[in-house]
Amino acid sequence: MKANTVASKALSIAVMAASLILLFAALALDxxxxxxxxxxxxxxxxxxxxxxGLYLFPTPKNHRKIVYIIFLFPLxxxxxxxxxxxxxxxxxxxFTDWTGVAITKNVGLANYSTxxxxxxxxxxxxxxxxxxxxxxxxxNLVGFxxxxxxxxxxxxxxxxxxxxxLPNLIGxxxxxxxxxxxxxxxxxxxxxxxxxxxxxSKPALIAIVVVYLWQYGGYIMLIYITGLTxxxxxxxxxAAIDGANARQTLFQIKxxxxxxxxxxxxxxxxxxxxxxxDVNMSLTNGAGSVPNFxxxxxxxxxxxxxxxxxxxxxxxxxxxxxxxxxxxFFIILAVVSLIQVRVSNSKEVEL
Amino acid sequence: xxxxxxxxxxxxxxxxxxxxxxxxSTSSTAASGSTKEASSTAGGSGKSLRLVNGKIEVxxxxxxxxxxxxxxxxxxxxxxxxxxxxxxxxxxxxxxQADNMPDIFVNGGATDFANWEGKLADMSDQAWVKDTxxxxxxxxxxxIGFPYTTEAIGLAYNADVLEKAGVDPxxxxxxxxxxxxxxxxxxKKDELGLxxxxxxxxxxxxxxxxxxxxxxxxxxxxxxxxDDSTYYDMLSKDGSIDKDRFxxxxxxxxxxxxxxxxxxxxxxxxxxxxxxxxxxxxxFVTQGSWxxxxxxxxxxxxxxxxxxxKVGMVPYAFEEGQDTILTNSPSWWxxxxxxxxxxxxxxxxxxxxxxxxxxxVNKAGFVxxxxxxxxxxxxxxxxxxxxxxxAEKTSxxxxxxxxxxxxxxxxxxxxxxxxxxxxxxxxxxxxxxxxVSKQYYxx
Numbered sequence: 024m025k026a027n028t029v030a031s032k033a034l035s036i037a038v039m040a041a042s043l044i045l046l047f048a049a050l051a052l053d054x055x056x057x058x059x060x061x062x063x064x065x066x067x068x069x070x071x072x073x074x075x076g077l078y079l080f081p082t083p084k085n086h087r088k089i090v091y092i093i094f095l096f097p098l099x100x101x102x103x104x105x106x107x108x109x110x111x112x113x114x115x116x117x118f119t120d121w122t123g124v125a126i127t128k129n130v131g132l133a134n135y136s137t138x139x140x141x142x143x144x145x146x147x148x149x150x151x152x153x154x155x156x157x158x159x160x161x162x163n164l165v166g167f168x169x170x171x172x173x174x175x176x177x178x179x180x181x182x183x184x185x186x187x188x189l190p191n192l193i194g195x196x197x198x199x200x201x202x203x204x205x206x207x208x209x210x211x212x213x214x215x216x217x218x219x220x221x222x223x224s225k226p227a228l229i230a231i232v233v234v235y236l237w238q239y240g241g242y243i244m245l246i247y248i249t250g251l252t253x254x255x256x257x258x259x260x261x262a263a264i265d266g267a268n269a270r271q272t273l274f275q276i277k278x279x280x281x282x283x284x285x286x287x288x289x290x291x292x293x294x295x296x297x298x299x300x301d302v303n304m305s306l307t308n309g310a311g312s313v314p315n316f317x318x319x320x321x322x323x324x325x326x327x328x329x330x331x332x333x334x335x336x337x338x339x340x341x342x343x344x345x346x347x348x349x350x351x352f353f354i355i356l357a358v359v360s361l362i363q364v365r366v367s368n369s370k371e372v373e374l
Numbered sequence: 375x376x377x378x379x380x381x382x383x384x385x386x387x388x389x390x391x392x393x394x395x396x397x398x399s400t401s402s403t404a405a406s407g408s409t410k411e412a413s414s415t416a417g418g419s420g421k422s423l424r425l426v427n428g429k430i431e432v433x434x435x436x437x438x439x440x441x442x443x444x445x446x447x448x449x450x451x452x453x454x455x456x457x458x459x460x461x462x463x464x465x466x467x468x469x470x471q472a473d474n475m476p477d478i479f480v481n482g483g484a485t486d487f488a489n490w491e492g493k494l495a496d497m498s499d500q501a502w503v504k505d506t507x508x509x510x511x512x513x514x515x516x517x518i519g520f521p522y523t524t525e526a527i528g529l530a531y532n533a534d535v536l537e538k539a540g541v542d543p544x545x546x547x548x549x550x551x552x553x554x555x556x557x558x559x560x561x562k563k564d565e566l567g568l569x570x571x572x573x574x575x576x577x578x579x580x581x582x583x584x585x586x587x588x589x590x591x592x593x594x595x596x597x598x599x600x601d602d603s604t605y606y607d608m609l610s611k612d613g614s615i616d617k618d619r620f621x622x623x624x625x626x627x628x629x630x631x632x633x634x635x636x637x638x639x640x641x642x643x644x645x646x647x648x649x650x651x652x653x654x655x656x657x658f659v660t661q662g663s664w665x666x667x668x669x670x671x672x673x674x675x676x677x678x679x680x681x682x683x684k685v686g687m688v689p690y691a692f693e694e695g696q697d698t699i700l701t702n703s704p705s706w707w708x709x710x711x712x713x714x715x716x717x718x719x720x721x722x723x724x725x726x727x728x729x730x731x732x733x734x735v736n737k738a739g740f741v742x743x744x745x746x747x748x749x750x751x752x753x754x755x756x757x758x759x760x761x762x763x764x765a766e767k768t769s770x771x772x773x774x775x776x777x778x779x780x781x782x783x784x785x786x787x788x789x790x791x792x793x794x795x796x797x798x799x800x801x802x803x804x805x806x807x808x809x810v811s812k813q814y815y816x817x
Contacts, residue, residue: 123467124489141817203579207641217636218794221579308782310578312791320809322578322787337464338779340485 028081035079042072110353117347122340134347142317144348146324147331148355150228151297154327157232158239158296163288165236166243171273173244174251184248187241195238199305202234206306224311224324231325234302239295243288250284251277286367293363297356300329309334328352421449421717426466428480428705430457431667435738442733443724449717463489463778477714478722481519482705483774487512494518495709500719502726508743510706519706520722523740526759527588527662527771528687528699535559535566535657535683543686548694549625556633559657566657570635573656575642576793578786584644585789586781588662589690591773593623596689597696598769606772613777613815615808619693624800624807626692630660631793640794649673654680663687663755664704667739670754685754687762698769699762703743705774777815784814 046069052062074093082089117134119126138144169187173180190198207219220226254277262276278285303309303325311324326334332352336345427436433455440451454476456462462479463486469475481487487494487510498517503509510519529546536543539562541555559571576585593615594605608614631639635656638646644661651659652673659665666685669677689696709718724730731747734740739753741760750756762768773781788810792803 122489124470124493125491137817143817207643211637211641218640222577222640222790222794223796306579308579310582310787310790312787312796314796319813320788320806322784322810324787334779334783337461337467338782340463340489340778 031079031081035076035081038076038079039073040076042069042076045069045072113346114350116343117350119343121343121346123336123342130343134344135351137344138348138351142319143321143323143326144331144335146313146316146321147326147328150325151299151328154228154232154299155293155296158235158299159289159292161232161236162239162243162292162296163285165240166288167247169240169244170247170251173248184245187244189241190238191242193238195301196305198234198238199302202230202302203306206230221307222311224313227307227311227325231299231303231306234306235296235299238302239292243292246288246291247281247284250281254280286364289367290360290363294356294360297359298329299327300333303327303330304333328355421714422452423449423478423714423718423721424452424454424476425707426462426476426479427453427455428457428462428482429664430455431664431671432738432740434671435733438737439725439730439733442729443721446729447720447724449721451721475710475712477712477718478707478709480705481510481708485775485778486705487518487708490708490710493711495711495715495719497709497719497722500723502723502744505726505744505746508703510703510708519703519708520725521703521706521743522725522734523703523738524701524743524759524763525663525704525741526687526699526701526755526762526768527591527690528758528762529690530651530659530661530663530665530685530687530755532651532654532657533684533686534681535568535654538562538566539657543688546688546691547697548691549622549629550694552626552688552691553629556629560633567654568657569637569650569655571633571656572630572635572658572660573638573647573651574630574634574660574793575638575644575647576631576640576786576789577638577642578790581642581644582782582786582789584661586785587773587776589627589660589789590776590781590785591700591771592690592692593620594773594776595700595769595771596623597691597693597698600768600770602769603772606775609776609811609815613808613812615804615811617804617808620804620807621800622692624804626690627789627792627803628800634793640790645672649676652677652680654683662700663741663753663759666753666755670739670752685758687755687758689767698767699758700771701759701763701768702771702774780811780814784810 045065049062049066049069052059052065074096077089078093080086080089116126118129118131120128120130169183173184173187177183193201203221206221211217211219220230258276258280259272262272267275307325309323309326309330311322311326313321313324323331323334328348329352332345332348335348336342339345425436425440427433433453436453436455440453444450456465463482466475466479467489481490496516496518497503497509497520498515500517502520503517506521508521508524509517510521512518531543533543536555536559539559541558546552546555556571559566559568563569563571575581578585594609595602598604605616605619608616635642635650638650647659648661648665648668650656651661651665652669653676687699689699691697707722709715709722725734726744731742731744731749735742735747735749735751739751739756741751741753741756742749750760785807788797788803788806791797791806797803797806
């Protein structure tokens with residue numbers, strides 16, 4: 024029995040060692056730029072072999088833990104590759120003069136100081152917050168009202184649900200271009216003006232809000248419909264028997280009953296409005312003039328945070344500053360989301 | 375025991391899944407490296423090149439060029455066209471990060487070439503270099519850019535309309551004569567069938583390059599000798615503008631605002647602008663020689679219907695006596711250093727020779743930068759460019775070296791604002807441009 028354990032332990036370690044050698048050989052081949060075609064297979068075989076060896080390791084006490092690790096690995100690995108590593112790399116890049124192709128030196132906090140001295144960026148932050156607040160309120164309001172409409176006793180609710188939801192199926196970029204056409208060609212013809220509302224900052228911002236509302240309202244409506252239809256019938260019936268009118272039912276029964284849905288929806292609208300990029304880019308690409316903001320004339324009157332970051336990196340070719348802005352963006356998003364979830368959660372407990 | 379078997383089976387499934395992911399990722403990375411093999415089996419000879427073209431208007435013609443080359447040498451050249459406001463350098467950087475670089479790609483000027491320092495093939499030893507003056511040379515004197523066309527920026531006009539209106543294009547030599555010509559044409563607008571005197575579009579979202587690069591480029595180089603870069607140097611230093619010169623330029627822009635078609639002035643598109651010009655609805659249009667290709671392909675019907683009128687260019691004479699139009703190679707093809715470099719060089723050499731030039735000049739309408747080329751493009755503007763070049767009445771252009779994104783992120787909107795009337799007068803326009811450009815260079 025003892026000999027058996029030793030043998031299987033040796034086998035396990037041998038398999039793991041051999042696999043690791045394969046794994047590192049594959050990585051070494053890759054980094055040295057070898058053209059050997061089998062290196063991918065080598066890598067995968069090495070990876071799998073390592074876990075087989077680990078699984079065979081004779082330890083009754085920790086066997087379960089090993090199995091957990093093996094099963095968790097794919098997810099953790101993907102998460103690390105797509106989220107954690109880029110995040111760390113990105114923070115690293117923000118302290119250098121990265122151009123997207125090469126890094127020549129470390130610049131410390133210079134990128135951060137540049138971005139806070141840039142009125143255009145501060146303006147972007149400002150309008151992003153305005154946009155987020157407007158959107159959060161409007162989308163939830165409209166979504167909820169549409170949901171009430173679509174759960175009421177009117178005819179053809181199925182049709183209306185589909186119709187309101189449909190804009191969400193069109194991608195943001197396409198939507199932006201469609202609406203750009205509407206604002207620039209259709210609306211100008213109808214009102215008989217030459218300049219479209221997209222050529223001025225404030226109306227253009229409202230246009231973005233409207234388009235985004237049009238796109239996202241139906242989606243939020245769908246979530247509210249799910250919430251509303253899940254309210255137990257007996258509660259509503261009890262309310263009706265107690266003589267509650269429609270308004271009382273709405274405010275005293277329905278809204279409290281779907282508090283968790285409201286949490287989800289505010290959270291969804293908040294974060295998605297913050298990340299707004301595609302409609303913004305295709306509709307105005309950030310263009311718009313602001314005659315005087317902190318003493319300077321700005322030409323990015325409708326440029327929201329995400330687009331500003333993109334333009335800094337791509338159009339202005341300063342990847343490092345863009346990266347620094349992205350780090351700030353990450354922090355803002357993380358803080359706002361955490362606060363929002365906390366506030367909503369505490370409210371739910373009260374109810 | 376049963377449980378253990380189950381666990382093992384599940385682990386096996388998971389491993390297979392992992393292998394699946396791994397396998398697919400290997401094959402996809404291999405794909406970019408080995409398009410060569412993949413397409414060679416189809417093509418037969420074993421080579422494949424990828425060219426990123428920045429002039430979307432000649433996409434079809436370049437594909438024809440590629441087909442011809444394949445027919446002759448068996449090398450497959452894939453044409454990937456970008457343009458019309460697409461940020462090509464940004465896309466290329468993405469390709470670079472993804473290890474998916476094309477073998478030949480377009481570069482617009484010093485800022486673009488600087489991105490790829492040390493990564494481009496030296497083509498100094500190529501035969502075509504001796505045949506042209508327009509090759510792009512880096513600071514060390516190495517030839518790294520292949521010129522493929524010559525373009526011109528000037529105030530394009532419809533010669534038939536001008537003739538009917540009794541305006542001699544040669545008489546436009548300065549701001550006063552330009553104004554007079556505009557007034558004359560404006561008075562006869564209805565009988566000439568014009569919508570407006572000039573098709574000037576200052577839309578900032580998609581057409582920022584027309585105003586912020588080309589028109590602004592006229593301020594930088596208009597009327598100067600080819601080696602004179604006074605105003606470009608001034609701008610490069612800290613974004614400064616020569617007030618006196620720009621003031622006169624601003625007056626010209628104000629004139630354009632006044633006489634432009636209001637339907638496209640603030641919210642128009644390139645397509646509308648060119649279509650209307652090709653249909654004979656404008657006497658002038660503020661676009662360069664590249665619109666010739668659009669007029670004879672996309673807008674062919676309208677252009678034919680309008681009688682295939684003659685076109686020409688007058689200088690943007692915002693100062694009396696400015697008699698040059700701006701000509702240059704708008705961009706160059708650079709060869710990325712990789713396994714395909716030699717093949718790519720061969721392709722470019724072929725392009726500079728008779729068969730390549732035949733397609734590039736006669737089909738794509740490029741004005742050949744090669745001296746040995748005997749073809750003259752059928753492009754409506756080809757003759758104009760040749761005339762100005764022969765008379766040595768051309769200026770170079772330097773806007774390609776403006777700080778990256780200047781037009782898109784700063785200047786375009788100011789032109790739009792001026793056109794929309796948000797900026798009341800030319801003086802405010804000039805001071806705003808200066809403020810914005812200084813700010814942009816400082817950040």
